[in-house]
Amino acid sequence: MSEVRRRDALQKILLGALVVRAGLAEADRAFLLGALIEAGRIAVGSNEHERLKAIGLEAFKWQPMEDAPAPDQESEVAP
Helix, strand or coil: CCCHHHHHHHHHHHHHHHHCCCCCCCCCCCHHHHHHHHCCCCCCCHHHHHHHHHHHHHHHHCCCCCCCCCCCCCCCCCC
């Protein structure tokens, strides 16, 4: 497996783990996609973006993901 494919597979696994962690493993896929599209429309740095980011950072504090480092407050995940 090439390095690019390995990184792509790891990214998908980590993103799936976030869905499970958020309690949405059983959610309808169309709902999940719609929610993610809406989230993608929120301007980085806006009040809503910062509010949602704070919720996520708090969740990582209480239960860090074992297979990935928790994001710090300065970094952003690139799509």
